[in-house]
Amino acid sequence: MLYALHEMAYTSAQPFRLAAQLARGFWKSPLNPASETAIGRTAYASAELFESVTRRYGKPDWGLETITIDGKPVRTVEQVVWSTPWVRLVRFARNVGDLKRAKKPVAAPSVLIVAPLSGHYATLLRGTVETFLQDHDVYVADWVNARTVPVLEGRFDFHDYIDHVRMMLAQIGPRAHVVAVCQPGPPVLAAAAVMAAENDPNRPASMTFMGSPIDARLSPTVTNQLAEEKPFAWFKSNMIHTVPWPYPGFGRRVYPGFVQLYAFMSMNEQRHKDAHWDYFKNLVKGDGDGVEKHDQFYDEYLSVLDLTEEFYLQTIDIVFQSHLLPRGLLEHDGKLVDLSAVTDIGLMTVEGENDDISGVGQTQAAHILTPNIPVERRVLYVQPDVGHYGVFNGRRFREEIYPRARDFIAANEKLCAVPNQSASAA
Structure with missing residues (x-):
C-alpha cells in the first residue's frame, strides 16, 4: 500500500511540477524584463526548488567517457x-x-x-x-x-x-x-x-x-x-512493500529505495534542510558554482533503487x-x-x-x-x-x-x- 501511495503522490504532483517548469521558463527568459529583478530571481528560484525536490530521479550516467x-x-x-x-x-x-x-x-x-x-x-x-x-x-x-x-x-x-x-x-x-x-x-x-x-x-x-x-x-x-x-518481524511488516503496476517488477515484494532514502535523510535532516536553503539562495544570487555542486550531489543522492x-x-x-x-x-x-x-x-x-x-x-x-x-x-x-x-x-x-x-x-x-x-x- 505504501508503494502505491508514494506513486500516487508523485502522479498527483505532476500538474504542479508542470506549472513550476512553466514558471521557471517564464522568469528565466531573457525576453522577460523582470527576470533580473529581485522578484524575478526569487520566483525563478522558488519554481526551480519545487521542481527539483518533486521530480523523479532516474539512474545517473557514469559520465566517464x-x-x-x-x-x-x-x-x-x-x-x-x-x-x-x-x-x-x-x-x-x-x-x-x-x-x-x-x-x-x-x-x-x-x-x-x-x-x-x-x-x-x-x-x-x-x-x-x-x-x-x-x-x-x-x-x-x-x-x-x-x-x-x-x-x-x-x-x-x-x-x-x-x-x-x-x-x-x-x-x-x-x-x-x-x-x-x-x-x-x-x-x-x-x-x-x-x-x-x-x-x-x-x-x-x-x-x-x-x-x-x-x-x-x-x-x-x-x-x-x-x-x-x-x-525481525518488525522489518518484515514495516519495510517490505509490493511493486505496483506498471513497473516490470509488478507484484514483487521489495524494500523500496525511497524508504531507505528517507531513512538516510532523517539521520541528517538539518543538514539537508540547510543545503536546500543554500541552494535557494544561490539560485536567487545567480551563483552558478554553488547551484552546480548542489545539483551534482543531489542528482546522485536522490536516485535510488529497490x-x-x-x-x-x-x-x-x-x-x-x-x-x-x-x-x-x-x-x-x-x-x-x-x-x-x-x-x-x-x-x-x-x-x-x-x-x-x-x-x-x-x-x-x-x-x-x-x-x-x-x-x-x-x-x-x-x-x-x-x-x-x-x-x-x-x-x-x-x-x-x-x-x-x-x-x-x-x-x-x-x-x-x-x-x-x-x-x-x-
Missing part, C-alpha cells in the same frame, strides 16, 4: 561484459593510444569494485571508479533495480549475492583484485573464503574492504542499534542481528563458510575515523577473522577526519587512501602465484 591520468586525457569505453537479471558487470576499457601518450603501461591489474546494494545505484562510486582507473583495469558490479525485474525471473537473496560475486570474478579471470565498498563486505569475504576452500583458480589475489560491516557488533552506530533493537525482500531481510538477519559470519556460523550451499581457509589472498581494511554508518572496528574485524593470511599481505588503515562517504570518495580518498590501496594491490599482484595482467584496450 574521458578521464585524466597524469594530466593527460584518456578515453574509456563502458562495456557490459556479463550480466544476469540482477547485475551488469561493467568494464571501463581505457584507450591504449591514450595510455601510451600518458606514459602509462597498457597492462594493469584487474580490479572488481563491488558497489553496495543498499539503496543507491553503483554510479554513487563514480569518483572511486575514476580514481582506480588511474592504475587499473576496472570492472564494476552495477546492480539492477529490483522493481525492473519481472517476478518470473525468480528471487535474489544474500546467497545469490555471494554466487554473483564468484561468477563476476570468474568472468574477469584468475587472481583479480576485489574492492568491496560498504555493504558488500560480508558477502564478498564469504565468497572469497568459499573460493579459497575450493582452491578456485579465480579466487582474488587481494580484497580491500572500505567502511564495511564485517562485524557489526563492534562500535555500533545508530544504524546498527536500530537493526538490533527492532525484532532491494528484493529476501536480500534485505537476510542482510538484516545475517549481518546485523545474528552476526553469522563473524561468529563462524554462516552456511553457504549447505557448508559452513570457513574464513581460516583464506591463506593466499591479501587483505586491506579502510575505515573512516568519523564513520557514522560502519563504526571503527567493524571493518578491521576481518583481520581477526582470517588468521591464516600472512602478515606481509595485510594492511589496516583508519583515515583521520573522514566520515563514511569520505572513505571511498573525495579529496582525502584520492590523496591519502587510494595511494595506499594502489600500493597494496601492486604488492599482492607481485606475490600472486598466477599473474593477472590484462590489456586495458578500448
Whole structure:
C-alpha cells in the first residue's frame, strides 16, 4: 500500500511540477524584463526548488567517457561484459593510444569494485571508479533495480549475492583484485573464503574492504542499534512493500529505495534542510558554482533503487542481528563458510575515523577473522577526519587512501602465484 501511495503522490504532483517548469521558463527568459529583478530571481528560484525536490530521479550516467591520468586525457569505453537479471558487470576499457601518450603501461591489474546494494545505484562510486582507473583495469558490479525485474525471473537473496560475486570474478579471470565498498563486505569475504576452500583458480589475489560491516557488533552506530533493537518481524511488516503496476517488477515484494532514502535523510535532516536553503539562495544570487555542486550531489543522492525482500531481510538477519559470519556460523550451499581457509589472498581494511554508518572496528574485524593470511599481505588503515562517504570518495580518498590501496594491490599482484595482467584496450 505504501508503494502505491508514494506513486500516487508523485502522479498527483505532476500538474504542479508542470506549472513550476512553466514558471521557471517564464522568469528565466531573457525576453522577460523582470527576470533580473529581485522578484524575478526569487520566483525563478522558488519554481526551480519545487521542481527539483518533486521530480523523479532516474539512474545517473557514469559520465566517464574521458578521464585524466597524469594530466593527460584518456578515453574509456563502458562495456557490459556479463550480466544476469540482477547485475551488469561493467568494464571501463581505457584507450591504449591514450595510455601510451600518458606514459602509462597498457597492462594493469584487474580490479572488481563491488558497489553496495543498499539503496543507491553503483554510479554513487563514480569518483572511486575514476580514481582506480588511474592504475587499473576496472570492472564494476552495477546492480539492477529490483522493481525492473519481472517476478518470473525468480528471487535474489544474500546467497545469490555471494554466487554473483564468484561468477563476476570468474568472468574477469584468475587472481583479480576485489574492492568491496560498504555493504558488500560480508558477502564478498564469504565468497572469497568459499573460493579459497575450493582452491578456485579465480579466487582474488587481494580484497580491500572500505567502511564495511564485517562485524557489526563492534562500535555500533545508530544504524546498527536500530537493526538490533527492532525484532525481525518488525522489518518484515514495516519495510517490505509490493511493486505496483506498471513497473516490470509488478507484484514483487521489495524494500523500496525511497524508504531507505528517507531513512538516510532523517539521520541528517538539518543538514539537508540547510543545503536546500543554500541552494535557494544561490539560485536567487545567480551563483552558478554553488547551484552546480548542489545539483551534482543531489542528482546522485536522490536516485535510488529497490532491494528484493529476501536480500534485505537476510542482510538484516545475517549481518546485523545474528552476526553469522563473524561468529563462524554462516552456511553457504549447505557448508559452513570457513574464513581460516583464506591463506593466499591479501587483505586491506579502510575505515573512516568519523564513520557514522560502519563504526571503527567493524571493518578491521576481518583481520581477526582470517588468521591464516600472512602478515606481509595485510594492511589496516583508519583515515583521520573522514566520515563514511569520505572513505571511498573525495579529496582525502584520492590523496591519502587510494595511494595506499594502489600500493597494496601492486604488492599482492607481485606475490600472486598466477599473474593477472590484462590489456586495458578500448
